[in-house]
Amino acid sequence: MLKSPPVTTMGSSLALKGIGDGLLVTVPDGDWHVVWPSLLQAIDERADFFRGARLVLQVADRDLGAAELGGLRDELQEREVALAAILSSSAGTRSAGANLGLALEIPRPELGEDGEREPVRFELEGDQAVLIERTLRSGQKVRHPGHVVVLGDVNPGAEVIAGGNVVVWGKLRGVVHAGATGNERSVVCALDLTPTQLRIGSHISVSPERKGNPRPEKAYVKDGNLVAEAWKTS
Amino acid sequence: MGAKVVTVTSGKGGVGKTTTTANIAAALAAAGHRVVCIDADIGLRNLDLVMGLENRIVYDLVDVVEGRCKLRQAMIKDKRVPNLYLIPAAQTRDKTAISPEDMIEVTAQLRRDNDWILIDSPAGIEGGFRNALAPADIVLIVTNPEVSAVRDADRIIGLVEAEEKDPPKLILNRVKPDMVRRGEMLKAEDVLEVLAIELIGVVPEDEQVLTASNRGTPLALDGRSRAGRAFQAIARRLMGEQVPLEEFAAEDGFLRRLSRKVRTGGQPA
Structure with missing residues (x-):
């Protein structure tokens, strides 16, 4: 099993893992208006890698409305990144995500018993x-x-x-x-x-x-x- | 069987698509074939200027598509060569005024009564290019021996392949044999190594092309210039003749070497 360490090539760090053909990004804690721009910046710095990717965002218990999620999806789209799913324990975020047609689980579920995501596997057979x-x-x-x-x-x-x-x-x-x-x-x-x-x-x-x-x-x-x-x- | 639809495209702008279209069309028509040119560059029409027909435009391609005139009414007869017609682009609209289906429909009507339909594609890889590509039986890619033009040509070839068209054929335009000899310009070999498609013609840089375009008289009608002869040779290769490149560039060691790379294939089925 190979672990994917946080990518830290150029300053802004990003908790990133590969899942199937997509990428799982764990959004750090903090003020959304600070966290989100820095996340976009981290994506921009690795534009080549992200271009064309399907993204799954892990936002934990963060409460996000439809406007925020929609804006986020549009900003990602501008970077040719598709927002595939949003993972959250917040009911508000989940319902906003569902209204936007986003998946609320990792498309190919890899959830453990307690709802924790299992470590990502890259068994390169x-x-x-x-x-x-x-x-x-x-x-x-x-x-x-x-x-x-x-x-x-x-x-x-x-x-x-x-x-x-x-x-x-x-x-x-x-x-x-x-x-x-x-x-x-x-x-x-x-x-x-x-x-x-x-x-x-x-x-x-x-x-x-x-x-x-x-x-x-x-x-x-x-x-x-x-x-x-x-x-x-x- | 009807006409063959030939789309002339490039990706990069300014490599000589319009001039190439006008000259090949004129050469085909001068050989007695019935030829219709379509300017698919809606909003930036140029083919009428190069063919010297601007002042005869009444209806254009968008008028045909939107039903304001009959196809026949939009076909402008060339003033020098019989059997050569132009359907001009609209100058006041943009590429969204027509669709790939429109292009297929218009060319379907023209196929019956003609031998060749040449479509001058707009630069780029967007809607206008898609319109021009949709009805194509044969795709000719014009490039110049420079890195950026070759890169864009490669992109276009990938898009043509994705449409499951036959592999496009390459026209290397504006070659300066002197510069190639001095190693200052990409050799045809270099270009072909990347693009790996059939080379159907090499056109030397020729100042007369510019004067002819400004006057609206395609060079290929006058066999005295080197570029004009090169365009004639391309037309003959399209018609299925075996035309070695030596014919117009025998004095040139570089072009002679390169001619070995040219497979002058017959008309594609």
């Missing part, structure tokens, strides 16, 4: 991979909580975001993020590994100018640094 049998072109994006295998190229402007490993049987030129939910042991492999930007977990790197012919490479985190090395068959 072999069958939790998605196979993409075409070239990903500019503007196309794949997000998957497990592994991603692309039979084709990942062109500049395309993006692959995976909770696990990314394998590209072709040229990897776009942006790739492996271990996007915090697994720093993820790897990225490609026949030609020259991504615009390569991320594993919280590590970010850009490709150096390539010398010589393309060769299959594997990128991973070694001693806290992103390294790429030639694929060895041994």
Whole structure:
């Protein structure tokens, strides 16, 4: 089991966990008018990761009206983030959420006996991979909580975001993020590994100018640094 | 069987879509085919200017769609080439004035009596582009040998593929062989490596294109300019002829190399 630590890449922290194909955000305590903007800021700082995501908000016993929830949903929508569900023990919040058509539970329930959410699981088994049998072109994006295998190229402007490993049987030129939910042991492999930007977990790197012919490479985190090395068959 | 609908698009603006549409249309018509051009850039019409027909516009595409005139009434006959017609865009409306279904309906009516319907798509990836793409049998993507234009072309190719159309064909416009030779411009190989679609033509940069566009006389009607010959060659390839690129650029080592990359395929079914 892999834990997803709070994402703290750029200042504002955010309690974030992956659930199925969505993301669970726990809204911290405090004045809503302070908490909400800082949450939006935290999302903005990770716009790439959140874009296209389905969000489940855990607001505990906070009492939110339809106007607040609606405004929140609209602000998320502007960021291409879908508000899928709102988790709250407040009757007012639940009824406002229901009126807006939001789910009031995690879409695929993972509730324990006492109503506590169980720790999020990311058991990255072999069958939790998605196979993409075409070239990903500019503007196309794949997000998957497990592994991603692309039979084709990942062109500049395309993006692959995976909770696990990314394998590209072709040229990897776009942006790739492996271990996007915090697994720093993820790897990225490609026949030609020259991504615009390569991320594993919280590590970010850009490709150096390539010398010589393309060769299959594997990128991973070694001693806290992103390294790429030639694929060895041994 | 009827006409083939060819949509000319690019994603990025200013790469030469309208000029390309006008020139290929003129070349097809000059070869004796019956051709109708449709300017799908509602609100920013230009094709009439490039074809030199602005002063003949009475009705436009939106008038047809909204039933204010018969299709026939909106078709402006070209003043030089017989069998070439233009359906202009409305200048005072925007892309929401027509829908993809409207475009399919209008082209369905035109297919019977024509050989080619060329649609000049607006730039971008929104409604106007969707309108222009909807009826297409063949999609031609115009790009320039520069990184931003290629990136946008790639985006468009992805959208065309998502519509389950045949893979689009590429026109590389405004190539400057001198700059390519000096390594200062993307090579066709570089562009094709990313886009990985069939190259149907390479058009060299040619100052005469601008003067011709301003005068409203498509260059392809006059075989003396290099760009005009390149557009003619594209038209012939669309008609199913095998036209090697050497024909118009034999003096050019770069273009000769590149011509190996061109598969001059026949007319798609």
